[in-house]
Amino acid sequence: MNKKILVIGPSWVGDSVMAQPLYRRLHQRHPGLELHVFAPGWTLPLLARMPEVAKSHLNPFGHGALRLVERWKVARQLARESFDQVIVLPNSLKSALIPLFAGIPLRTGFLGESRYGLLNDARELDEQELPMMVERFCALAEDKRAPLPRPIPNPQLSTDAATQRQVALRLGLDTSRPAVAFCPGAEYGPAKRWPARHFAELARRFANAGHSVWLFGSSKDKEIGDEIARLSGGSAVNLCGATGLEEAIDLIGLTELAVCNDSGLMHVAAALDKPLVALYGSSSPDFTPPLSERASVVSLNLDCSPCFERNCPYGHTDCLEKMQPDMVWQASQALLPALAAHPDQD
Template identity: 35%
Template sequence: MTEIRLKDSSRAHILIRAANWVGDAVMTTPVVRAVRTNFPRARITVLAKPWVVPVYANNPHVDQVMVYENDGRHKMGLGTLRLAKDMQHQRFDLAILMQNAFEAALLAFLARIPERLGYNTDARRLLLNRCIKMDPALKKGHLIDYYLAILTSAGLETAGRELELYPDPRDREWVQRFLDGENLSGPGCPVLGINPGATGGTAKRWFPERYAQLAEKLAERYQTRVIIFGGPADRELGDEISAMANGACINMAGRTSLSKAFALIGALNLFVTNDSGLMHAAAAQNVNQVAVIGSTDHIATAPANKNSVMVRQPVPCSPCLKKECPTDHKCMDKITVDMVVAACNAFLEKDGFSG
């Protein structure tokens, strides 16, 4: 076992290198909480790429978020050395690397951080003096446990597996104004959202026409409109679904910041989503959700809250983990609109929405 020698004190300064994808970052929040539990008096800084900063903003276990300005001050090349120097000025005592890349270990090494903890993957063994041997069994479980094992392998305690997300109170106020303006905040009116996009190719995406049909059915039954979520790259997809859904949707894809999207998800009564970062954001806020799962590993990246259900149809080629389906996308094609509607109705009826 690779024991951490750092002792808790008000002078201790710990760096947590964040994962680079929103969903992965959300799944590391139990690690952040556990680090605080082990070092209640230490200063904890998270180093994060700009697009995942909202995951850690307002987190009570984090004292500082240090932005990795990969397209600016810290751009690859001289920027890497500049970032290492910026990190060195912070005088960290311990670096805990959630990201497995060689670069993450190199930065911690160049920053002269005395204890550098992470998995021994990607030729990093010589750069990490608290090096954790990768147990192949971890690859077969959930990513939350994969991340937490970095701590337990170093003799540190965990503090539960629950995800955490803390939207900005100003974003919550914006959400209420938005819902009031769209007449979605009345009594007996469920607030519903769909997330038809997903990063990394189309293989993870249920079909737009089926999302449109789903939205139409839910809007008609519950006398409401369905909010479409997504990033800037999903705006056209949202427009396409809105057109097919004949007025049943409000397309907010690409029209909010990520922090506002988190807050808006937190106000939903039900979220329907592909496997995505926003799926984990909903899980972190204990939002009822139906996750439509096709090509991805439903064990490793399942939504971690109890009030989530996965709708999936096992096929021989799934999970393939491919970006694009090379054949007939059968894993998604076998998931019908009626299957997803039934899962949605079960949640909404349980919460007292009769439709």
């Protein structure tokens, strides 16, 4: 009899991308598997691009909302699916309540926030053995204490060429020139955001080299996108807030290169197998690297980083302020050799 598994998915876009290798591994282990994912609405466009996921279920609960009665009702709806197992990726207590209420017989996840009674296949996390988030996710596909098979395959998101062209046409984008994606936002906080003036200078260099520059992000990033577009003298088109995640996936898929802060869209670009320059300040590529063979990480590796803080504890954010555009331009040239014909443009 084929197995039916539910995954309680992550809340962040980047983490949702990094969960895909887990889904692939579950299919390897359980031929004929029917895999469902319970996830927040903003991550559902990602799941639609993952062929491993048979069905997604909306997680309507935001951060900090306990709402036990509503959780019970949602759990009873999920119970009708008769899952054999649930794998809980978030480490919170709340994320393990619905699987218990749904009566799913095997409940797998890492210990955390007093979840002993909620998970009956609870694992202890060895952070040194599993330093990367993608490894921690994939380990939950294995039997308890079984070694993690390596190497772990990179995430892959699918795109459709006809849909990509339609989205570009609707937004009036110039596709006659090669395009570069800039992702200047970072949901976690300012300590992960490269300054707008640096992005603007880089945009001018790409424009001088014959490239269009498209800025991607949510409506929260519109202001910084407007600033980059203004400082770049119109070299960048601000699409922050003008596209949903699904359209952003399509358009990034049309670009030749992406330059991204450590953000959800960085992981999207990596999963689209785009040449990628990833900018790290307060965070660490040791924990959440871009999962791609065509990525270059730029980091100053200052003594005070990574601090993993939302805002710089010292108030200067030197880890990003002192990361000069020329460093990123050189990394871009290494990934796109054609740019070497424009070494001194600024």
